[in-house]
Amino acid sequence: MININQVLHDLKYLFKRFVLIANVTPAMITFFIALHYYGVPLSDYFLQVILLLVGSTFLVAGALTCNNYLEADVDKLMERAKDRPTVTGTMSLRTVLTIGISLSVIGQLLLLYINFEVALYGWIGWFTYVVVYTIWTKRRVTWNTHIGSLSGAVTPLMGWAVVDSALHVIPLSLFAIMFLWQMPHTYAIAIRKFDDYKKSGLKMLPIVKGYQTTICRTTIYIALLLFVPLFVQDMSIWFYVVITILNLSWLYIAIKGFKQRDVLHWANQLFVSSLIYLLSVFICYLLFV
Template sequence: MLKVLTELKYLFKRFVIIANAAPAVLGFFIALRYHDAYFTDYWLDFILLVVGALMIVGGALTLNNWLEADVDRLMERTKNRPTVTGTIPMPIILLIGIVLSFVGEVLLWLINWEVALYGFIGWFTYVVVYTMWTKRRFTWNTHIGSISGAVTPMMGWAVIDSTFHVIPISIFIIMFLWQMPHTYAIAIRKQEDYTNSGLQMLPVVKGKRVTIRRNAIYIALLLFVPLMVRGYSSLFYILITILNVAWFIIALAGFKATNIKKWANILFASSLAYLLLMYTLYVVFA
């Protein structure tokens, strides 16, 4: 039993599945607080959201593993996945991915069509457009992958209200821009792996200096996102601006860094802290 759980941990990329499903939960609570709604009115929808999000994300990640088994065996960080070790037969992995994706989408549909739509957009962009069409061909594959991650908080908001609202749209933009520096930091830290795999990651194809410049641009754009948000207190704008400026300073430090990999480690850690603090501000001040 323990061995099976270990294999599933590698198959579902345990931290990745949580990191992708959690924004849906946070989006739900931001909407709940903003609209002064009661959790007791949405408890069933919340359960469907959590289970549905975990299943559809898990399905997408499983299909990603199935599709990338050939390159995963070339990278140190992915060599323990069951698609590489063969501990779970490939047809079973494909079946798991399809079933989880389908059931997850059905559960989201039971909430409402808008939640299901964002679930499908996230799944399709990650599995088809990102994994199948762009990741092996173009350096801008990261932008496609960022779309799939950016729609997850909109799933949570859509449980309560339509996402045609400035707050979920602003969170979508933040999530989209955030994922580029976050992913590029990983690509710099694991550049040897990506070089061996042949995947078209920006640091591998264009070099680290180009990646550092791109990081600075994307994080600089985050400075303007609070300008579109309405209805929050002045303290929210002050704190989120401080947060954006602090991360921008870390990005600028890359231009002077003598040890680029060490700087990438700092950028990666700060990206996680940034995301946690950003969501905290949105929830607290909603």
């Protein structure tokens, strides 16, 4: 007899629920930013928004599931992955792979039904995460984080492309922000879970290059965020003021790392502030576009 509670528990960890939400949400928010920018009513895109929500959720869940399948060996060495069904053994690896591929295909087809451009960005995100990031780079080089960041950064392009081509300064600026944002965010996680990553052998920057190099690169990536709003024209003055304040505030936290003796405390601050920063940026775009 199937234990529904156990299945739901397994799926929750298989899909990495918070990572899933963090990837789907930018696509949805950017879709609404596009509607507001072009002055188009939601009723004109009711079917498309449902397809975007379901399709992106399935595609991201499929990618995360494939990631679990491919990293089943290292997950067994990490405390943070102890509840995943690939570790507990409550799901066979064959079942996990079947779920991952099935969800990926269904999600891709749903996005393709919207239009080719949305599906293309979805495929780029899936391929870079599953193949380039998980298979090719994560166990070999520290710049695997850049590949993972590229995968996550395409989600705003997906949302905007539902309404119009994403070759537009607003979605491209959000792409740049999410790409740069993910490096400090991921470095913070790697420091917080330093022992796990060290045991796993995955080539994360803090483990391979040390804390000072990580703090230095974190500061550089956040500093680069200061220049992104310069490429976004014809926005309210308050947009530039608020975005600049957000960037400077996060940069201040990054710089504190150079004098912080408790690196874990700094990493926790950086992690929490990264979430607040990204949410605030998207709200800013929604309010001032």
